[in-house]
Amino acid sequence: MHALVTGGAGFIGSHLCDRLLALGYRVTAIDNLHLGRMRNIDHLMARPDFHFQQLDMLDREGMDQLVAADRPDAVFHLAANSDIAAGNANAELDLQLNQLTTTTLLAIMRKYEIGRLFFASTSAVFGEAEGNIHENHGPLRPISLYGASKLAAEAYLSVYALSFGIKTLVLRFPNVVGERSTHGAIYDFINRLKADPTRLQVLGNGRQTKPYLYVGDLVDAILLAWDKAPGAYEVFHASGIGETSVRDIAEIVVSKVAAGAAIEYGSEDRGWLGDVPRFSYDISRLVTLGWSPKRKSTEAVELAVERILANGF
Amino acid sequence: MHALVTGGAGFIGSHLCDRLLALGYRVTAIDNLHLGRMRNIDHLMARPDFHFQQLDMLDREGMDQLVAADRPDAVFHLAANSDIAAGNANAELDLQLNQLTTTTLLAIMRKYEIGRLFFASTSAVFGEAEGNIHENHGPLRPISLYGASKLAAEAYLSVYALSFGIKTLVLRFPNVVGERSTHGAIYDFINRLKADPTRLQVLGNGRQTKPYLYVGDLVDAILLAWDKAPGAYEVFHASGIGETSVRDIAEIVVSKVAAGAAIEYGSEDRGWLGDVPRFSYDISRLVTLGWSPKRKSTEAVELAVERILANGF
Numbered sequence: 001m002h003a004l005v006t007g008g009a010g011f012i013g014s015h016l017c018d019r020l021l022a023l024g025y026r027v028t029a030i031d032n033l034h035l036g037r038m039r040n041i042d043h044l045m046a047r048p049d050f051h052f053q054q055l056d057m058l059d060r061e062g063m064d065q066l067v068a069a070d071r072p073d074a075v076f077h078l079a080a081n082s083d084i085a086a087g088n089a090n091a092e093l094d095l096q097l098n099q100l101t102t103t104t105l106l107a108i109m110r111k112y113e114i115g116r117l118f119f120a121s122t123s124a125v126f127g128e129a130e131g132n133i134h135e136n137h138g139p140l141r142p143i144s145l146y147g148a149s150k151l152a153a154e155a156y157l158s159v160y161a162l163s164f165g166i167k168t169l170v171l172r173f174p175n176v177v178g179e180r181s182t183h184g185a186i187y188d189f190i191n192r193l194k195a196d197p198t199r200l201q202v203l204g205n206g207r208q209t210k211p212y213l214y215v216g217d218l219v220d221a222i223l224l225a226w227d228k229a230p231g232a233y234e235v236f237h238a239s240g241i242g243e244t245s246v247r248d249i250a251e252i253v254v255s256k257v258a259a260g261a262a263i264e265y266g267s268e269d270r271g272w273l274g275d276v277p278r279f280s281y282d283i284s285r286l287v288t289l290g291w292s293p294k295r296k297s298t299e300a301v302e303l304a305v306e307r308i309l310a311n312g313f
Numbered sequence: 314m315h316a317l318v319t320g321g322a323g324f325i326g327s328h329l330c331d332r333l334l335a336l337g338y339r340v341t342a343i344d345n346l347h348l349g350r351m352r353n354i355d356h357l358m359a360r361p362d363f364h365f366q367q368l369d370m371l372d373r374e375g376m377d378q379l380v381a382a383d384r385p386d387a388v389f390h391l392a393a394n395s396d397i398a399a400g401n402a403n404a405e406l407d408l409q410l411n412q413l414t415t416t417t418l419l420a421i422m423r424k425y426e427i428g429r430l431f432f433a434s435t436s437a438v439f440g441e442a443e444g445n446i447h448e449n450h451g452p453l454r455p456i457s458l459y460g461a462s463k464l465a466a467e468a469y470l471s472v473y474a475l476s477f478g479i480k481t482l483v484l485r486f487p488n489v490v491g492e493r494s495t496h497g498a499i500y501d502f503i504n505r506l507k508a509d510p511t512r513l514q515v516l517g518n519g520r521q522t523k524p525y526l527y528v529g530d531l532v533d534a535i536l537l538a539w540d541k542a543p544g545a546y547e548v549f550h551a552s553g554i555g556e557t558s559v560r561d562i563a564e565i566v567v568s569k570v571a572a573g574a575a576i577e578y579g580s581e582d583r584g585w586l587g588d589v590p591r592f593s594y595d596i597s598r599l600v601t602l603g604w605s606p607k608r609k610s611t612e613a614v615e616l617a618v619e620r621i622l623a624n625g626f
Contacts, residue, residue, distance in 0.1 A: 088476070091416075091420050091423075095416060095469075099465070103404075103408060107404055110404075125468075127471065127475065135452065136451045136452045137451045137452075138449045138450045138451025138452065138453065139448065139449045139450075139451065139548070140451065140453065140468070140471075141471040141475065141546065142468055142471050142472055143471070143472060143475045143476045144472060144476065145469070145472055147468075147472070148468040148469045148471065148472045149468075151464075151465070151468035152412070152464070152465030152468045152469065153465075155438075155453070155455055155460075155461040155462075155464035155465045155468070156408075156458070156461045156465065158440065158453075158454040158455050158456070158461065159455055159456060159457060159458055159460070159461045162440065162454065162456045163401070163456045163457065233454065235452070
């Protein structure tokens with residue numbers, strides 16, 4: 001099998017490349033290096049079964065040429081702006097990088113009859129929905145342009161899957177942590193403490209509580225659903241088990257980076273516009289397929305901090 | 314009140330202009346005249362409270378200049394490609410005309426602090442969902458690019474309403490019939506019978522059954538919800554009452570245009586790729602506000618055929 005991984009030098013994309021290669025796939029990775037970094041894939045560059053090309057997916061002609069020459073059996077589309085706050089600051093960013101990359105890819109896959117697609121979606125499609133959110137939950141009312149752009153991409157995926165024959169798996173990612181991450185609370189806290197080891201200032205009151213998933217457990221979920229989900233258009237929710245507050249994260253990072261640093265909280269119940277303070281997924285569909293994360297939420301955070309401190313971001 | 318109506322020379326847009334003017338609004342209408350036609354608004358052109366400008370909403374600079382000069386209190390956004398079959402034949406059409414018109418408009422409304430928006434959405438966002446479909450129904454799995462582009466537009470509307478302060482009303486249109494329509498079964502059948510009054514060939518087996526709504530009843534629903542829906546982001550379903558099959562429509566058109574013409578049916582259960590053969594809305598939210606259509610589905614079809622034959626399309 002020959003896979004094209006978009007965003008292949010990114011946080012989750014590079015982990016997926018590692019695992020696809022270990023499973024015997026031949027992998028072509030592309031990345032515009034907007035958030036992705038070469039050092040995430042430096043260890044793969046010498047392999048004969050791995051090929052990397054710096055390419056912007058909005059370069060339609062370049063994408064067409066790549067797919068025409070490369071003819072993958074399947075595409076794993078993880079290229080995106082994953083920084084929600086950055087996307088709200090520049091209203092074109094998520095539309096371009098998350099949605100129009102997807103619609104361009106779909107048109108090219110249809111043209112060259114590439115029959116299988118994985119898409120990285122997000123819990124942000126649901127906005128502030130409450131309860132344990134099932135894959136079929138409605139309504140979907142995103143509150144961030146990031147969530148909107150991913151929901152918009154899903155809308156087109158549905159059509160290409162159900163009417164145009166591209167078998168598609170969507171996994172709506174939760175909060176994912178691990179080495180090679182490019183933003184988020186762990187990333188921010190480590191950087192702030194390295195700048196000033198005496199104190200850590202936290203956006204918001206720190207009471208935002210979410211389940212976190214270690215990136216390796218997420219890749220397990222992707223590959224299991226890829227093998228076992230039979231339908232033309234399949235959507236799954238993956239999530240960490242248990243919950244971890246921003247306060248917990250701050251304390252874990254302080255204990256490992258700068259024990260004794262003072263932690264200072266704000267008063268808001270969320271960190272930025274479009275942040276969802278509390279969120280919970282129903283993951284029973286994925287559990288029925290045989291998946292469960294190896295680490296609970298707080299263990300995932302601890303492992304992520306340890307790996308980042310050992311290996312760099 | 315000063316309203317900007319996009320798609321104001323179109324089928325539903327021109328009826329809405331008529332009614333807004335009757336209610337005392339000052340109206341600016343824009344249309345690229347892709348599906349809209351000047352003769353739909355010829356009767357308004359001499360009014361001092363009506364202004365028309367031919368403008369393509371994808372002309373971002375032209376849109377910016379118009380809104381900067383015109384400063385409407387509210388925008389009714391009906392500009393769209395509404396021809397589902399045409400949208401599946403050209404994969405860029407719906408993305409451009411239905412979605413990117415909307416995201417461009419939203420950015421401009423935000424820039425000039427225009428605080429209220431109406432958006433014309435569609436039952437096609439639900440694909441082949443079954444049962445009486447409530448506004449909060451999930452999942453949303455469109456099977457046409459038309460449905461995808463409207464769902465994608467809704468995704469961005471949600472963010473601009475809930476996070477950026479543009480109070481928004483979405484009405485998901487059902488099958489709407491009436492004079493000034495530009496496509497659909499009634500339109501096709503009348504044109505075919507005018508070309509050959511001896512026979513009428515019908516795409517599909519004619520058993521597709523849907524509720525049809527007369528355009529005047531739809532405009533009632535828009536204006537009632539506009540006045541009475543209090544939330545920052547409100548979504549409503551409007552629908553005809555009862556159902557009418559394509560066979561019923563064929564027989565009504567034949568009886569009024571070319572009595573005695575032979576009707577010939579195909580064997581497929583739908584007319585074109587992306588057509589949904591059967592569809593039903595839960596309209597209780599709109600009924601609770603005080604709306605009900607004045608004509609049942611088959612009466613709406615009969616009235617539409619009569620008005621079209623009397624006035625032209």
